[in-house]
Amino acid sequence: MSDLAPVLEVDEVAVMRGRRRVLHGVSAKFRQGEWTAVVGPNGAGKSTLLTLLGGLLRPVSGTVRLAGRHIHEWSDRERAVRLTWFGQASIFEGDIAAHEVVRLGRLPRFGLFGAPGAADEAAVRAALEETEATTYALRRVGELSSGERQRVLLARAFAAEASVTLYDEPTIHLDAPHQRRLIRSLLSRAQAGAAVISVLHDLTLALAADRLIVMAEGRIFADGAPDEVTVRDSLAAVFDHALAIQPLNCAGRARWAAVPIL
Amino acid sequence: MIGAPAASGGRWACGAAVLRLAAALILAAAVLGVCGLAAGSSGWSLSWSQDAPLILSIRLPRTLGAFFAGALLGLGGAIAQGVFRNPLADPYLLGSAPGATLAIVLVLAAGGLAGIPMGVAATAWLPKLGLVGGAFLGALGGVTLTLLLARGARRPSVLLLAGVVVGVLLGALANLIMIVSPEALRGAQIFLLGTTGFLGWRSVAPLAAALALSLPIAVRFARALDALVLGETTALSLGLSIVRLRFLLVALMALGTGAAVAETGLVAFVGLVAPHLVRRSVIVTHGALLVLSSLAGGVLLLAADVIARSLLAPQELPVGLLTAIVGGVYLLLLLHRQSAESPQ
Numbered sequence: 001m002s003d004l005a006p007v008l009e010v011d012e013v014a015v016m017r018g019r020r021r022v023l024h025g026v027s028a029k030f031r032q033g034e035w036t037a038v039v040g041p042n043g044a045g046k047s048t049l050l051t052l053l054g055g056l057l058r059p060v061s062g063t064v065r066l067a068g069r070h071i072h073e074w075s076d077r078e079r080a081v082r083l084t085w086f087g088q089a090s091i092f093e094g095d096i097a098a099h100e101v102v103r104l105g106r107l108p109r110f111g112l113f114g115a116p117g118a119a120d121e122a123a124v125r126a127a128l129e130e131t132e133a134t135t136y137a138l139r140r141v142g143e144l145s146s147g148e149r150q151r152v153l154l155a156r157a158f159a160a161e162a163s164v165t166l167y168d169e170p171t172i173h174l175d176a177p178h179q180r181r182l183i184r185s186l187l188s189r190a191q192a193g194a195a196v197i198s199v200l201h202d203l204t205l206a207l208a209a210d211r212l213i214v215m216a217e218g219r220i221f222a223d224g225a226p227d228e229v230t231v232r233d234s235l236a237a238v239f240d241h242a243l244a245i246q247p248l249n250c251a252g253r254a255r256w257a258a259v260p261i262l
Numbered sequence: 263m264i265g266a267p268a269a270s271g272g273r274w275a276c277g278a279a280v281l282r283l284a285a286a287l288i289l290a291a292a293v294l295g296v297c298g299l300a301a302g303s304s305g306w307s308l309s310w311s312q313d314a315p316l317i318l319s320i321r322l323p324r325t326l327g328a329f330f331a332g333a334l335l336g337l338g339g340a341i342a343q344g345v346f347r348n349p350l351a352d353p354y355l356l357g358s359a360p361g362a363t364l365a366i367v368l369v370l371a372a373g374g375l376a377g378i379p380m381g382v383a384a385t386a387w388l389p390k391l392g393l394v395g396g397a398f399l400g401a402l403g404g405v406t407l408t409l410l411l412a413r414g415a416r417r418p419s420v421l422l423l424a425g426v427v428v429g430v431l432l433g434a435l436a437n438l439i440m441i442v443s444p445e446a447l448r449g450a451q452i453f454l455l456g457t458t459g460f461l462g463w464r465s466v467a468p469l470a471a472a473l474a475l476s477l478p479i480a481v482r483f484a485r486a487l488d489a490l491v492l493g494e495t496t497a498l499s500l501g502l503s504i505v506r507l508r509f510l511l512v513a514l515m516a517l518g519t520g521a522a523v524a525e526t527g528l529v530a531f532v533g534l535v536a537p538h539l540v541r542r543s544v545i546v547t548h549g550a551l552l553v554l555s556s557l558a559g560g561v562l563l564l565a566a567d568v569i570a571r572s573l574l575a576p577q578e579l580p581v582g583l584l585t586a587i588v589g590g591v592y593l594l595l596l597l598h599r600q601s602a603e604s605p606q
Contacts, residue, residue: 056498080501087495095541096491096548097276104489108501112485138276140545141491153492 013062054085080108094141203258298325327461336559339533344487361404398520456582531589
């Protein structure tokens with residue numbers, strides 16, 4: 001896998017929010033077929049990194065490259081076809097139907113003035129089924145519970161079928177079965193060749209990823225597989241040793257669990 | 263698999279509901295249109311042999327004009343609520359209508375200074391162009407000022423407050439000019455009330471033209487409003503140039519509001535109420551919402567016009583007074599419902 005050219009890379013990027021520097025020269029490469037979880041305490045710069053990777057923020061220095069090209073050299077639409085950004089949902093008055101929200105995931109493909117075709121409709125249906133949102137697809141998004149709404153928004157991201165997908169807190173509001181379903185969806189997308197990058201607060205779920213990026217104070221402290229002891233050590237360190245990382249044998253697979261030390 | 267056919271069947275049901283609403287609105291417009299042709303200062307009468315000149319030269323253009331002006335306001339409200347992601351946005355509350363009023367007062371005052379007598383009722387083509395153009399620029403300026411004051415449109419209550427402040431400020435300026443220039447006072451007082459009484463054939467043309475221009479363009483860009491439901495950053499991530507799209511849509515709203523205000527003055531709340539009524543009755547995307555809101559706005563102003571003419575006949579109520587009362591109560595109910603829903 002690692003001999004593949006990176007599909008997305010950041011090189012020495014720094015980002016300012018007002019006068020505050022929130023990212024200090026961060027570098028990382030992301031390849032297709034890999035699921036990366038970005039973790040770290042509050043204010044570590046995880047969401048900023050994800051927004052930057054999505055081409056939605058301009059760094060004060062450093063570069064972001066998508067498929068070898070500077071991300072701002074792609075047209076907005078070309079970028080959107082290749083890359084899906086799933087942000088933390090803002091509060092909205094959603095008077096449009098849930099399935100229309102999912103259809104927006106296909107917007108980069110059929111275009112602002114186009115109409116969704118058969119392939120788009122098939123992708124919308126499949127995504128709604130994948131997140132088990134079909135039953136309330138016709139309801140207004142504003143009337144759904146936060147968990148149901150999250151599943152609609154996730155279906156929007158899935159329907160895009162992009163080769164690079166960025167998820168900020170995708171598990172938020174989801175119950176355990178739907179969290180599991182989501183993680184399995186992310187895994188299967190990575191196995192099918194997508195580059196999946198997600199910010200996760202649930203560390204046990206994050207430890208199931210192929211690769212962990214541990215961030216704190218706008219810097220990357222560790223970057224590697226959860227099986228590497230240095231990665232796990234810096235994970236515990238950035239969280240002030242408030243948790244212990246325990247080995248786990250889960251259905252025959254070696255896993256790691258983050259247990260809060262109380 | 264169980265869900266898929268149900269979903270597509272449901273979409274048909276949604277489509278049918280939209281068509282039913284559209285048909286009901288068109289029917290209401292037709293009925294009210296006939297009422298508009300029949301409502302006279304001496305009661306209802308619709309006899310072609312007797313009233314033909316009256317109907318053709320006064321009631322027909324007034325009825326058509328009221329419908330088009332209402333449609334422009336309904337469209338403006340639907341655009342504003344979508345662009346600013348704010349259910350309380352309305353051309354009147356966003357400072358665009360007060361901006362247009364100030365511009366009109368300025369044009370009238372300038373006309374007075376230049377020795378051109380410009381009543382609102384009797385305007386030649388050139389000054390009329392100046393009136394609509396000025397109203398458009400004034401509307402755009404009013405919205406810009408409101409947005410600057412609110413530092414964007416993200417916080418609904420701040421935006422609303424900024425709109426109120428801009429409205430008061432521009433209103434005061436307009437008043438000041440009217441005191442200084444009596445020439446402007448004569449025509450402008452009507453604007454502060456809002457009236458359909460001056461709508462003649464000369465008003466119908468610019469109103470129809472503004473609607474024919476702004477509605478199709480807005481509908482063509484309606485998917486951008488759908489995307490904005492998910493938030494600005496997500497809309498941006500979907501490949502949309504939000505800044506440019508937002509400017510275009512605000513310009514369309516300003517064009518519609520400017521044209522409506524230039525002909526009917528400050529008719530409040532039609533832009534707020536029309537999209538709400540539509541959204542309450544059907545689940546639609548913005549493409550259909552814009553069309554239905556225009557229809558609903560037209561029906562609302564048409565109804566207000568007929569009521570204003572017949573309620574105290576032979577005396578006539580300024581239609582803006584009527585919409586302000588009904589719309590103001592509606593806004594209060596809306597705010598009450600929101601505050602009842604939000605604290606959880």
